Amino acid sequence: MKLERTGQYQWVLPVNAMPDMRVPGVVFANESIIQTIRKDGSLRQLANATTLPGVQSAAIAMPDIHFGYGLPIGGIVATDVKDGVITPGGVGYDINCGVRLLVTPLDAHMISDETEKLVNKLSCAIPCGVGSSGKIHLKTSVIRRVLNSGAEWAVQRGYGTADDLIFCEASGAMEGADANAVSDRALERGKNQVGTLGSGNHFIEIQKVYRIFDKEKAGIYGLKKDAITIMIHSGSRGLGHQVCTDFIRTMAQAINKYGIRVPDRQLACVPLNSSEGQMYLGAMKAAANFAWANRQCLTHWVREELADYFGRLCPLEQVKLVYDVAHNIVKIETHTVDKKAKTVAVHRKGATRAFGPNQPELPEKYKKTGQPVLIPGDMGTASYVLAGTDKAMQQSFGSACHGAGRQLSRKAALREARNRSIQQELKSKGVYVWAEGKRTINEEMPDAYKNIHDIVSIIHETGLAEYVAELQPIGVIKG
Amino acid sequence: MKCPYGTVKEQDTTADIAVQIKAKSLSNLFSAAGWAYTNLVADISKIKPDVNQTVCCQSDDLTMLMVDWLAELIFIFETKQLLFSKFDTIVKNSCLQTHMAGQKSGLKPDEYRMDIKAVTWHGLEITNKQGLYQTRIIFDV
Numbered sequence: 001m002k003l004e005r006t007g008q009y010q011w012v013l014p015v016n017a018m019p020d021m022r023v024p025g026v027v028f029a030n031e032s033i034i035q036t037i038r039k040d041g042s043l044r045q046l047a048n049a050t051t052l053p054g055v056q057s058a059a060i061a062m063p064d065i066h067f068g069y070g071l072p073i074g075g076i077v078a079t080d081v082k083d084g085v086i087t088p089g090g091v092g093y094d095i096n097c098g099v100r101l102l103v104t105p106l107d108a109h110m111i112s113d114e115t116e117k118l119v120n121k122l123s124c125a126i127p128c129g130v131g132s133s134g135k136i137h138l139k140t141s142v143i144r145r146v147l148n149s150g151a152e153w154a155v156q157r158g159y160g161t162a163d164d165l166i167f168c169e170a171s172g173a174m175e176g177a178d179a180n181a182v183s184d185r186a187l188e189r190g191k192n193q194v195g196t197l198g199s200g201n202h203f204i205e206i207q208k209v210y211r212i213f214d215k216e217k218a219g220i221y222g223l224k225k226d227a228i229t230i231m232i233h234s235g236s237r238g239l240g241h242q243v244c245t246d247f248i249r250t251m252a253q254a255i256n257k258y259g260i261r262v263p264d265r266q267l268a269c270v271p272l273n274s275s276e277g278q279m280y281l282g283a284m285k286a287a288a289n290f291a292w293a294n295r296q297c298l299t300h301w302v303r304e305e306l307a308d309y310f311g312r313l314c315p316l317e318q319v320k321l322v323y324d325v326a327h328n329i330v331k332i333e334t335h336t337v338d339k340k341a342k343t344v345a346v347h348r349k350g351a352t353r354a355f356g357p358n359q360p361e362l363p364e365k366y367k368k369t370g371q372p373v374l375i376p377g378d379m380g381t382a383s384y385v386l387a388g389t390d391k392a393m394q395q396s397f398g399s400a401c402h403g404a405g406r407q408l409s410r411k412a413a414l415r416e417a418r419n420r421s422i423q424q425e426l427k428s429k430g431v432y433v434w435a436e437g438k439r440t441i442n443e444e445m446p447d448a449y450k451n452i453h454d455i456v457s458i459i460h461e462t463g464l465a466e467y468v469a470e471l472q473p474i475g476v477i478k479g
Numbered sequence: 480m481k482c483p484y485g486t487v488k489e490q491d492t493t494a495d496i497a498v499q500i501k502a503k504s505l506s507n508l509f510s511a512a513g514w515a516y517t518n519l520v521a522d523i524s525k526i527k528p529d530v531n532q533t534v535c536c537q538s539d540d541l542t543m544l545m546v547d548w549l550a551e552l553i554f555i556f557e558t559k560q561l562l563f564s565k566f567d568t569i570v571k572n573s574c575l576q577t578h579m580a581g582q583k584s585g586l587k588p589d590e591y592r593m594d595i596k597a598v599t600w601h602g603l604e605i606t607n608k609q610g611l612y613q614t615r616i617i618f619d620v
Contacts, residue, residue, distance in 0.1 A: 040493055067493040069601030069617055093597040093619045130520070130591040188558050199594035200620055238557050241597045241619070245550050248600060253539060265542070266601040409491035410593070410620065436588035443593075 001043045003027070003034065009063075009458045018047040020263065025050055027061040028396075028462055030454065036407060037065055042072035048263045049077045053271075054084020056337050056344050060396050062351055063458040064405025064450065068092070070266035073350035073406075076399045079272065081332060081343045085260065086277045087269035088251065088284070090347030092328040093244040095284055096291035097202075097235030099352075099374045099402075100168070100324035101385065102299060103221075104306060106228040106314055108208040111474070115206060116432045118309055119475040122204060125305050126298060128479040129436035130199050133192035136297065143187050143290075146194060147179035150289030151324075154194075154296035161317070164296060166363045168324040169353060169371075170331075172292040178282025182239070183246050186283075190239025190290060195297030197234050199436075199479040201444060204302065205231045205376070206475035207383060213467035217369045217387050221322050223469045230306075230319070231376055231383060231471070232298050234479070235328065236291035243287045247280040272345055281330070288329055295324060322385070323372040325352050327402040335397050346397045354388040354400035354465045373465040377404045377452030379433060379444060379476045380426050384456045386465035400465045401456075404449035417442035426476075435478035444478060480524045484566065485511035487518070490615070496593065497617045505541075508605065508612040509548055509575055510566035516552050517562050519618065521584065521591055526564035528580030536575045541605045544573050545614065549598040560584045593620050 002017045011034060013025030025046040027034070037043055042065050049059040049071045056078045065074035070089025077090050111118065127134045138146065146153045151165055151172025165172045197204065209227045212218045223229070236243075251268035254276045255261075260269060270276045303316045330347045337344065355362055356370040366372065370388035377383045381404075392398050408416060422445045426433050435441045460467050485502025498515045502508040517523045534551050538544035555561050563581030597619040605614045 042493075069495070069599040069619070073494060089600075093599075129588045130594040185554055189554065200596075238596070242554070245546075245597055249543065249546070252543060252600070264601060265603070266599055268600070406494045409493055410496060411489065411491050437591065438589065439592065 001047065003043070009462050013043060013047055021047055021050040022055050023050050024058045025061065026058045027065065028458055028464065029063045030458060033063055040067040042067045045070070045072040046075060048267055049075060049090065051263060052077060052079060052085050052087065052267065052269060053260055054080040056080060056342065062401035063455045064350065064401040064403050066405050068349070070264060071347065071349045074401060075349050076346065076351045076397055078335065078344040078346045078397045081272055081345055084272055084345065085269035086272040086280060086330060086345055087267050087347065088244045088247045088280060089267040090349055091244065091284060091330050092349045093241040094235035094328055095240035095243060096288035096326045097328045098291060098295065098324060098326040099231060099233050099376055100295050100299065101322040101374050102230040102302065102319050103223060103322050104228045104230065104314055105318040106310065108226040108228060110313065111228055115475040118206065119432050119434045119477060121309060122302065122305050123434045123477050125301050126197055126204060126477060127195065128197035128199065128477065134195040136194045138191050138194060140187055143191055144179035146293045147182060147286035147289055148177050149173055151292040151296040154293045159297050159300035164299065164321045167321045168292055169326050172296065172324065173289050174285035176282060177285035177289050179286050181279045181283035182243060182286050186239045186242035186246065189242050190237060193237040193239065194294050195301065196237060196294070197298065197479040198237055199440065202234045202479035203379065204477040205379065205473050207231060207471040207473050209469055210382065210472040211470040213469060217468045220365065220369050221372050221385060221468060222320055223322070223385065229471055230302055232295055232302070233376060234295055234298060236287045237294065239290050240287040243283045247283065250276055284330060288326065292324070323374060325374050327352060333398065336394065348399055350402045351399045352402045353398055354392045355398045356388045356390040356393050373400050375401060375403060375456055378446040378449040379473055380429060380431055380446035381452050383471045385469040385471065386456070386459065387468050388465055389463055391463035392465060396464055400459050404452040404455050406448055407450045408448040410443045413443050413445055413448040416447055417445055431473050431476060433476045433478065440478050482511050482514050484514055487511055487515040492617055495617055495620045497615055499615050501611050501613045503611065505570045505612050506568045508614060509545065509570055509577070510568040512545060512549060512616060513552055513563065513566045513577065513579070516549055516595060517564060519593055519595055520556065521562060521586055523564050526562050527582045528565045529582045530561060530580065532561065532579050534577045534579065538573050540573055542600065542603050544575055545603065545605065545616065546598050546600060548575055549616070553595060553597065595620060
């Protein structure tokens with residue numbers, strides 16, 4: 001597709017690149033990423049998203065962009081709340097798949113000989129893998145409370161503290177969640193899944209703070225060199241997948257009624273203000289809340305295991321939540337469009353909110369710095385903590401990338417891993433990895449992902465977020 | 480293991496998994512899609528036909544029917560841990576009835592091949608070329 005370079009790390013897909021585009025596409029990338037995505041079909045998916053009624057400014061892709069379905073992974077599209085649409089295909093199946101970062105009072109030297117034992121201990125305590133069910137089994141009436149209250153439900157049950165809620169995006173619960181809009185099937189899929197990691201690319205990672213770029217912001221985030229951090233990546237499990245499945249079907253049926261045409265049925269959509277649109281928004285928020293409750297329960301079990309293992313060196317209350325961010329979500333936010341403040345529905349699919357300083361939704365502690373932007377890399381390289389900026393508010397609807405982004409398919413990764421022991425290779429680099437099956441480790445091998453350092457440097461250089469700290473993995477539990 | 484209902488080829492997509500399916504009849508295309516799903520989750524040769532179940536779906540069109548059918552299998556696996564290896568399908572006027580045989584999976588965690596979480600609509604269409612029904616399905620993993 002026709003692509004014009006407009007800056008060192010910025011490319012534009014002009015409105016005439018494909019019929020029916022309403023706005024351009026913008027891709028933040030380097031030459032190498034552009035070469036890759038020219039071949040994988042993700043530019044076409046980005047162009048498809050620009051045809052959505054009410055789309056604002058541009059459909060945006062982050063440097064971790066890759067082929068998905070509907071909106072590409074790493075995609076952001078904002079639609080007008082008055083006359084625009086909402087689409088489950090702009091959010092994805094794993095609603096509020098996201099990441100949270102905990103910082104412990106432990107130092108790297110205290111854990112260096114303990115990693116393997118600690119990873120094994122955590123793997124026993126955290127339900128994970130294909131079809132995993134958890135320690136919590138909920139009746140329908142209780143799930144509905146989870147859907148309405150999110151992380152607060154977990155905290156009320158003793159799985160965390162009130163402070164945890166302060167440091168979650170949306171305080172761990174979106175207002176306006178409508179548990180009644182969630183189908184019985186979705187409830188059935190979710191009833192045993194609160195507090196489960198899931199499978200695929202979900203993980204719990206023990207990390208050490210390897211490098212501090214910005215001492216002041218790191219200090220405010222509670223990070224110091226050599227501190228041990230824990231990163232948790234999980235989402236809304238089967239419940240969220242079912243909500244997305246249900247509403248794409250609903251919208252595929254309703255779309256003709258509203259006279260809307262889309263080039264990909266995965267992007268089936270309806271006006272945000274329609275009954276179907278409002279019902280999806282309520283159900284999506286409920287599924288997002290389920291994900292926050294899930295990550296909150298996982299956090300509690302991580303804390304319990306750390307406290308049990310390290311005793312007074314790591315009491316529960318000293319394992320602090322730095323922040324929790326959503327990767328797959330649609331949120332009603334106010335952004336500047338054509339120099340005017342406008343309320344839009346920001347669909348982020350494989351993209352992280354990256355609000356800059358002084359945004360009303362940020363906790364007081366982070367008002368000056370901007371929000372922590374958590375960017376996990378692959379399990380053998382690094383993850384990053386950045387800080388949100390004003391520039392992201394101007395250029396990307398307050399968003400940044402969500403990870404390294406895959407470059408190899410799962411099958412290609414398995415081929416690449418043939419006759420190799422990825423687990424052993426990682427161990428020789430000082431990373432102990434545990435997973436239910438070798439296949440998952442091979443599919444998720446570091447080579448399967450783009451270079452996280454390159455991806456994050458593009459985000460930093462373009463000013464969408466700024467370096468704060470680099471985290472190195474030392475132990476990983478894969479789902 | 481060879482699919483008895485048609486040809487099934489797994490294809491690369493960046494983050495998920497796609498299958499290309501061809502069959503001589505529409506009914507076999509849907510049976511082959513069910514077979515392909517099971518074989519993505521686990522080695523289908525290990526799934527014994529001990530438990531019988533019938534699934535019925537009614538949809539607006541064939542594409543929606545394919546999504547509904549596979550979503551049903553995903554739901555059954557996730558909530559009842561049942562996987563199926565035998566499929567006897569009748570498709571008529573965007574309605575499907577399948578008699579299936581399979582088992583409660585009972586597999587060890589490392590015997591699963593992958594966790595199929597959803598069936599997508601992306602690029603999904605059902606065509607008939609020279610008497611051969613074809614489709615390509617991307618599953619969310």
